[in-house]
Amino acid sequence: MRKISILFLFLIFIYSCTYQETSDLFRFAPPDELGFSSGLESDLDQVFEQFIYDEKIAGAVALIARNGQIAIEKAWGWQDKENERLMETHHLFRIASMTKAVTSLAILQLYEKGLLDFQDPVENYIPEFANPQVLVSFDEETGVNEARPASRSITIHDLLTHTSGIAYNFTRPELASIYESENIPAIIAEPGVTIAQTMARLGRLPLAHDPGDAYSYGLNTDVLGLVVEIVSGLSLADYFNHFIFEPLGMNDTGFYLPGRHNDLTAMYSIQNGELVRFSEESGTLNANFPVQENLTYYAGGAGLTSTARDYFIFLQAILNGGEWNGTRIISSYTLNYLKTDQMLGIWDDPDGFSYGFRITSEAGAGAGMRPPGSLSWGGAFQTTYWIDPVNEMVVVLMTQVLPSPYSEEIYNRFESVLYSALVE
Structure with a gap:
């Protein structure tokens, strides 16, 4: 493990030398110059x-x-309705399961460096499994x-494809009481708990x-997030920062962003048909997460906060082949x-699933407007994205x-308004 840590210190140095500022590298163009109808923005305003x-x-x-150029970047409505703060494009959002693609990419980076294999048993890294x-x-x-x-051990491949048998308490009710009894959270843990402690309990x-x-x-x-920590010798937060966020210039993405409380979008719920401020009565999630929460719990499946523009950078890097x-x-390979x-x-779904994304299939394309081969996922707090390689599009x-x-x-x-406006 010491050799791996030394290797990562060297790699961090290499990345720090090649990092470049990206704030002035965004390219913008009017929608009608990128193949959309000129009415796209007004149609979205109406919606x-x-x-x-x-x-x-x-x-x-x-x-x-x-084509790597931003046609629309726009905010509507309220960041905080009760305090009359308008939404702005730089505001932060809890992206929940949109974190998963970032963790999957980290695993692929470690695979590319020869530090793990997809068929490795998870117990090689976390003995409790x-x-x-x-x-x-x-x-x-x-x-x-x-x-x-079980018929065999869980592998890294099983974790990447969600075929391990590990679930959420809300996707497999038969496991809900067991998870609850062992204090296994779906998104974030109580203060003072680390991901290593929680995953060790989960493994049993x-x-x-x-x-x-x-x-x-x-x-x-x-679980994969903990594997990243064990293999790299870094916390998941530090790994993401050194090998993904800083190289790409994703300066507004992280597990916990100190000093950014005013930029964090307020959470809401639909209760009895009405939009209300998110309630903490259930005790399952702090409404101030991630500003006032467990600062030691790096959930590779759900813990990140980001902006639309930062996540666009990540997705555009995927579309660009890395x-x-x-x-x-x-590497693109x-x-x-x-x-x-x-x-x-x-899985019982017309679409496919990769090591990080839903893949729109020929059958699945019939249910929507994005073409086959599109990559997508979303987050529990009502965030979504997709990459459309056919039309060279990234949407957040x-x-x-x-x-x-x-x-x-x-x-x-x-999606309907967007693709209806795609004219060439």
Whole structure:
């Protein structure tokens, strides 16, 4: 492990020497110069102003880029409705599961350096995951579960594809009580807890199914975040900063951003059909996360905060084959793992799934407007994105509502307006 840490100190030095400022490297062009109709901006104004009027969201920021140039970067509504603070494009959003693609990229970087393999058993890095068990039954009254030995160990590949049998408490109800009894959080832990402590407890708990047998969306990427820490000898926050955020110039992205409280967008919920300030009554999430939360818990599956522009940089680097403005963070060859379906029919979905993204398939394209091969995902706080390689487009949409019955309506309307305006 000492040799790995020394290697990473050297790599940090190399990256620091090649880092370049990106603030003056953004390129903008009017929508009609990038193949959109001239009415795109006004159409989006109408859509988001209506959503805000109907109180389905408090505010939003959208960024649409084509051919590496930004056509639309705009804010609507309120960053903080109660305090009458208008939304601005530089405001911060909790991006939840949009964190996952960043962690997956970190794993691919380590793979490219020869420091891990996708078929490595996870127990090689986190011993508590040795000899996994699969849940057979659970008695709610006694809290006793019955389990059997799993067919094999969990691998890095299983974690990248969410086929390990590790779940979230809300995706596999049969595991919810077990996770709760062991204080396994979906997003963030109580103050003073580290990701290593939580993942060690998770490793001793039963799985929903045998590794590789099914898709169970869950804490897999949080486990991968700990693997990054163990292999690199760095905290996940430091690894991201040194090898992804600083090289790309993503200066507004991180787990905890001190001094940025006023830039953090307020969280809302839809309760009884009304848009209300996010309530902490459930005790599951601090409404001030990540400003006043556990500053030691780096959740690789859900913990980042970012801006629309910063996340655009990350996605544009993916679309560019691993580089942004002359700074390469991964080879285009290794990056193909993020663009290639890894599921082989395992999950019940018309689309594919790579080591980090949903991949729109021919069948899936019929349900929407983006073409096959598009890469996408989103976050629980009602944020979403996609990369459209056919049209050389990157799209980011940020709102901040959890829970909401309107997410699909908002996403679909936004996508429909965008592609309807694509004229060439």
